Amino acid sequence: MFTGIVQAKCEVMAIHxxxxxxxxxxxxxxxxxEGLQIGASVATNGVCLTVTQEVNGHVFFDVMEETLSLTNLVHLQVGDWVNIERSLTFGCEIGGHILSGHVHTQAILSExxxxxxxxxxxxxxxPQWMNYILYKGFVGVxxxxxxxxxxxxxxxxxHLITETLRLTNLEQYQQGDTLNIExxxxxxxxxxxxxxxLAQRFGHNV
Incomplete structure (x- = not known):
């Protein structure tokens, strides 16, 4: 589980x-x-990935085709920056909202x-996902x-504040790019x- 409070944006050093x-x-x-172990879960651009190796400060994550097809990780290139959040631990302050790290879909940055x-x-x-996007509600991007x-x-x-832009990679995205949505x-x-x-009470046409 994650809070959606990105802790750092980190550079992709290599893609094997x-x-x-x-x-x-x-x-x-x-x-x-600190304390990161093999098998730990780390949210990477909002995608829950498993640590497979750590060498000289570089952390390795294996990403299967299914995950690549559903997320914008497939578009990453060496030198890109990704949002990183370690998994939630007991006693931590929750400043955002609970996220699972399971991306539902992607949105297109239209403007x-x-x-x-x-x-x-x-x-x-x-449109099928817009049913869950409510004014003043939460969304994981x-x-x-x-x-x-x-x-x-x-x-x-x-509407992004300066601190959000500083800590995350959202400022690097341009019109037409895709972002992960949970x-x-x-x-x-x-x-x-x-x-x-409502469907049960009034029929399936509601």
Whole structure:
């Protein structure tokens, strides 16, 4: 489990390709490697990955084809930066919202608006997932717990503060790029339950 509070953005140092699998080699700060064990879970751009090796400050993660096909990890290149969060431990402050590290879908960055006073992103999302995107609700974007701004039928806004831009890789994305999306599990459960109850009460056309 994760909180969506990204701890660092870290550089992809190498990508080793094998049949049906990529191995990402990522340089992770010493402070974040403290106590890190083989088999530990680390959110990488919001994707829960398992540590397979650590060598000279570089941490290795094996990523299967299925994960690559569902996430933007497939687009990573050497020199790119990824958002990193260690898994939640008992007693830690939860400043975001609970995330599983299981990406539901990807959104397309349809517009970037930046001025001296704001940095806004508009993300376009498949309508089936927009049911769970609510104004002032939570959404996981590349592993970041963010508050949803204005919502349309197929898109939503994000209003990013300077600290979020400093700690994460969101500023490196441009129009047309894809970002990993994990919807809030509580929102999904509530929406699905309400829809099921209404369908049972009033028929499946509701």
């Amino acid at each position: 390709t094998k049949t049906g699998m990529y191995t990402f080699e990522i340089a992770i700060d010493e402070s974040l490697r 970037v608006s930046k001025t001296d006073s704001h940095y806004n992103l508009e993300l376009t999302l498949d 590349n592993g970041c717990s963010l508050t949803v701004g204005a919502v349309t039928e197929n898109s939503f806004m994000l 919807i809030d599990s509580q929102t999904q459960a509530i929406v699905d339950t309400v829809e099921r109850v």
